[in-house]
Amino acid sequence: MKPVIALTKGRVEKQFLAYLEERGVDSTPLVEKGRKLSVETDQAIYFFAKGVDVTTYVQHGIADLGIVGEDIIAEFQPDVFNLFPLPFGACKMAVAAEKDKVWPDRKKRIASKYTNITKQYYLEKGESVDIIKLEGSVELAPLLGLADAIVDIVETGTTLKENGLEVIEDIQHFTARVIANRSSLKMKRNILQPYLSVLQEEVAQS
Amino acid sequence: MFLPAGSRDLTGRQLVNRVAIYEKFQSVVNLRNYQAIETPVIEYSTTFTNPYAGMTLKKMLKWFDEEGEIEVLRPDWTIAVARALANQQSDQQKWAYAGSVFKKDHAGVESHQAGIEIIRTPGLFGEYESLFTAVRFLRELGLHQYSIELGHTEIFETFISSLELDEAAASQIRQAMHDKRKDEVYRLVKEAGNEETAEAVAALADAFGGTAILDKFAGEWENNSKLLPVIQELQQLAAALEELGQDVIVDLGRVKQLPYYNGAMFRGFLADSGAECFSGGRYDELYEQFGGKMSAVGLAFDMDVLATALPAPEKQERICLLTDEKGLIAAEALRYKYPDAVVDVRTEATAENYDRVYKVVQSGEGYEVVEK
Numbered sequence: 001m002k003p004v005i006a007l008t009k010g011r012v013e014k015q016f017l018a019y020l021e022e023r024g025v026d027s028t029p030l031v032e033k034g035r036k037l038s039v040e041t042d043q044a045i046y047f048f049a050k051g052v053d054v055t056t057y058v059q060h061g062i063a064d065l066g067i068v069g070e071d072i073i074a075e076f077q078p079d080v081f082n083l084f085p086l087p088f089g090a091c092k093m094a095v096a097a098e099k100d101k102v103w104p105d106r107k108k109r110i111a112s113k114y115t116n117i118t119k120q121y122y123l124e125k126g127e128s129v130d131i132i133k134l135e136g137s138v139e140l141a142p143l144l145g146l147a148d149a150i151v152d153i154v155e156t157g158t159t160l161k162e163n164g165l166e167v168i169e170d171i172q173h174f175t176a177r178v179i180a181n182r183s184s185l186k187m188k189r190n191i192l193q194p195y196l197s198v199l200q201e202e203v204a205q206s
Numbered sequence: 207m208f209l210p211a212g213s214r215d216l217t218g219r220q221l222v223n224r225v226a227i228y229e230k231f232q233s234v235v236n237l238r239n240y241q242a243i244e245t246p247v248i249e250y251s252t253t254f255t256n257p258y259a260g261m262t263l264k265k266m267l268k269w270f271d272e273e274g275e276i277e278v279l280r281p282d283w284t285i286a287v288a289r290a291l292a293n294q295q296s297d298q299q300k301w302a303y304a305g306s307v308f309k310k311d312h313a314g315v316e317s318h319q320a321g322i323e324i325i326r327t328p329g330l331f332g333e334y335e336s337l338f339t340a341v342r343f344l345r346e347l348g349l350h351q352y353s354i355e356l357g358h359t360e361i362f363e364t365f366i367s368s369l370e371l372d373e374a375a376a377s378q379i380r381q382a383m384h385d386k387r388k389d390e391v392y393r394l395v396k397e398a399g400n401e402e403t404a405e406a407v408a409a410l411a412d413a414f415g416g417t418a419i420l421d422k423f424a425g426e427w428e429n430n431s432k433l434l435p436v437i438q439e440l441q442q443l444a445a446a447l448e449e450l451g452q453d454v455i456v457d458l459g460r461v462k463q464l465p466y467y468n469g470a471m472f473r474g475f476l477a478d479s480g481a482e483c484f485s486g487g488r489y490d491e492l493y494e495q496f497g498g499k500m501s502a503v504g505l506a507f508d509m510d511v512l513a514t515a516l517p518a519p520e521k522q523e524r525i526c527l528l529t530d531e532k533g534l535i536a537a538e539a540l541r542y543k544y545p546d547a548v549v550d551v552r553t554e555a556t557a558e559n560y561d562r563v564y565k566v567v568q569s570g571e572g573y574e575v576v577e578k
Contacts, residue, residue, distance in 0.1 A: 061480055082385040183480035185386070186355065186455060189415055 001188070003044045003195045006054040006063035008072075012176050013048060015088040016067050023198050044195060052076055055179065064184035064192055070174035071153055075114045081180040084200060089176035093117055095169040096160050097149040098142050111141035112151040121151065121171050139163045212314030223513040224318065227347060228304055231320045231507070234343045238335075240302035240322060245286035247306070251276040258495035259285045260465040265310045279308040283506055285466075285492065287323050292498030300324050300335070304509075318513075321486070321506030325493065332488065332503025333443055333470050340474060340484055340505060341450055348517045351477035353453045356443055357460030358436050359467045359487070365407045369399045379407075380461045386411045410459035417444045419456050443470060466492035472505065481511045523547035526560040527575070533566035536575050540564065 007013050017027045030046060033039045038047040049057060051068050055078035058066040066080070069089050073082055093114065111132040112118045122129045132147050139159060141147040153174075154160060154167060178199060185192060209215075216224075232242075251268055254261040259282075267279040280286055283303050291301065304320035322339055324332040337354065344352065362383055366376050375398060382390040388411040396404035413419055420441050427433040444454045460471055469488030476483050486505020493502045525547050527537045534551065541549045550560070563578040 080385075082387045082390075084387075085389055180386075181480070183475050183482065186414060186457065187353065187475055187477065187480045 001191055002040070003065055003188070003192050004063045005044050005046050005195075006057045006066040006068075007046050007048050008051045008054050008066075008068050008176075009048045012051070012067060012069060012089055015176070016086070019086065019088060019199075022203055023201055025198060055080060058179050058181050061181045061184060064181055064188055065195070066179045067176060068179060070177050071114065071117070073177065073179065074172065074174070075116050077116070078179070079182065081182060081185055083178045083180055083196070086176040086178065086199070090173070091153050091155045091175075092173045093151065093171040094154045094167045095121075095149055095151050095171065096139075096142075096154070096165045096167050098164055099166050101142075101148070101168075103148065108149065109147040110149050110151055111138055111147035113138060114151055114153075117171065118151040139165055210315075212312075213316075214314065220513055222519075223516045224509055226519070227509055227512050227516065228320065230346050231302075231304060231343060231509075234339065234346055235300075235302040235322060238300065238339060238342075240300040241298050243287060243290060243301045243303050243323075244305065245280065245283075245290050245303070247280050248277050249280065249286060249289075251278045253289050254278065254281055254285050256495060258466050258492060261285070267308045267310065267315065280305075281307055281309050283307060283319055283321055284323065284486075284489070284504060287504075288489075288492045288502065289496050291323065291325060292493045292496035292500075294498075297326070299326055318509035319506045320509055321504060323502060323504035325502045326500045327503070328501070330439065330442065330470075332501060333439075333472075334446060336486055336503050336505045337443065337447060337472060338450070340472075340507075341447070341452055343507070344474070344483070344512075347512060349476070349483075349512070349515060352483065353455050353475050353477065354447055355455045355457055355460075355473050355475060356440050357457045357471040358440055359462045359469060359471060360436050361433060361458050362407070362410060362461045364432050364436075365395075365403060365410075369395070369403065371398055383407070383411060383459055383461050384463065386459065388412070413456075413458035414460075415455060417441075417448070417454050417456060419458060420444060423458060439470065443472075462487075466495070469503070476511070476515050479511075479515065481508075481515070483508055483511045483515065523562075524560045525549045525562045525564065526556075526558075527551050527564045527566065528555060528578070529553070529566035533575075536566050540575065 007016060017030050020027045025043060029039050029041050038045065047063070051072040054066040054068045055072060055076055057063040058080050059078045067086070071091070071093060108129045109132055110118055110129045111134050113134055113136065115131050115133050118131050132141065134141060138150045138152045141150055142165060143163060149168070151171065157167065160166060180192070251263055251266060253259065254266070255263050261281060266281045268276050271277050287301065287303055301323045306316045307319055308315055322336060324335050362380070366379060379391060379394045382394060388408050391411060392404045392408040395407045413423065420437055424434065424437045424441065427437060440456060444456065447454045462471070466489040467487050468491050471487035473485035474483045475481070484505050484507045488503045490501050493500050523544065523546070525540065525544060527533060527540055527549065529537065529551060530553055537549065537551045564575050565578050567574055567576055
């Protein structure tokens with residue numbers, strides 16, 4: 001039996017494969033997967049999914065482990081073990097608004113893809129706001145007057161800058177993380193532990 | 207017509223299995239001298255939401271009664287039974303219950319449980335009795351491939367109480383530990399205390415696996431007057447279960463999820479699916495909340511998980527009698543002749559599988575049953 005690993009497609013996937021290579025794990029079959037959604041290597045069975053789906057597959061025990069951004073975990077709060085951070089995918093969740101924003105004299109409107117994180121943040125802050133759920137290009141919302149500010153992932157800040165926005169408050173810093181199904185981690189400990197050890201290994205950075 | 211998400215009609219095997227499991231449960235607990243108890247399906251929310259019981263109202267099915275009180279559908283058996291038994295004067299120690307609980311975050315809202323509560327017993331009597339009852343019940347069901355996990359609330363709580371945190375901070379660390387989020391546990395404990403405690407608490411996140419973990423920590427906590435007895439308690443329970451031939455695993459980093467647990471915690475994981483088939487532990491403080499000072503240990507079985515896992519029943523002989531209304535008396539006679547077989551009556555041949563098929567044919571004045 002091999003560990004079954006759900007991997008977030010896209011940038012996290014590429015960085016994770018590079019991370020495996022650094023640890024001497026041959027990830028050629030994963031790099032050369034073409035359009036396949038599932039690949040078996042000598043060490044594990046991998047499949048590729050969207051971040052939030054990775055948490056769903058792990059929660060239901062279809063995958064034993066998952067590699068996913070912490071922003072997804074914070075937003076969707078899956079019932080899984082949230083084991084340890086990986087040294088890539090660093091970003092932060094922040095509130096951003098137009099430069100020199102003049103705040104209107106009413107309840108603020110905040111646009112975000114991350115409505116749960118936004119709600120939790122303003123709840124803890126003790127400020128009532130109206131949250132508008134958007135699916136993408138959240139930066140548009142303040143420019144077009146849909147919202148007063150946005151809550152979004154900021155990596156380099158370039159997109160914000162190019163659209164005349166700036167970070168006004170940091171909410172939380174995130175990286176990619178390893179998650180595990182609650183019973184797999186225990187019932188399949190013998191097959192998961194060697195794999196997890198490789199991921200936690202310190203290697204000399206060249 | 208459409209059903210709400212998760213709700214389903216049950217027919218056939220699943221339903222038969224569940225009925226069979228309830229029957230087996232009753233017979234196992236009867237033979238161990240448990241007394242049955244049933245609490246009402248509707249109660250006031252405060253029974254479950256008070257600080258000791260600690261359940262969240264959000265997840266309950268609720269409404270206002272005519273006086274404006276919030277009533278709920280039973281979200282938990284243990285708390286309801288504690289309320290009922292805390293002020294009971296009888297000296298009955300062992301109680302058993304079976305029925306549904308309702309929670310919004312559970313797929314299908316309704317789930318089926320059966321369980322036991324053991325009160326007013328000294329030492330580890332309640333823990334042994336709970337675990338042995340579980341082993342016996344699962345054995346009677348023909349389920350052998352599972353592991354029992356042991357944990358203890360006082361390992362994590364001992365470390366945390368030494369930090370003298372407020373409840374919000376403590377529960378933040380507890381949640382991180384529940385998620386085995388080692389880096390966060392370390393960070394939070396270090397912030398609240400010191401590096402040494404942070405390392406000790408963070409190490410608990412990895413302290414799960416076979417019973418060898420217990421020996422390791424018994425050595426490590428050799429001079430710790432609070433933690434060594436806890437490990438020794440778990441060692442005794444593990445040894446008893448292993449003597450019964452049961453696979454035991456431990457998780458020293460397991461934390462209480464409801465505030466009323468204060469001692470050993472245990473649960474069963476099925477080997478095939480990894481599903482949790484029972485869970486329980488010690489919760490003396492819960493009874494105290496309802497005005498009774500006594501020891502209390504118990505566990506609840508997830509009857510839905512068990513029903514899915516139940517091995518196929520032994521095959522029964524199936525007999526079919528082809529007849530019209532006139533042959534029904536003959537069919538009844540056939541049932542007496544084969545008391546252990548399934549005897550069905552059909553008016554015409556079907557594609558269904560039977561071991562034997564009989565037919566009623568006219569013979570002179572009366573009818574005769576002949577095998578086809």
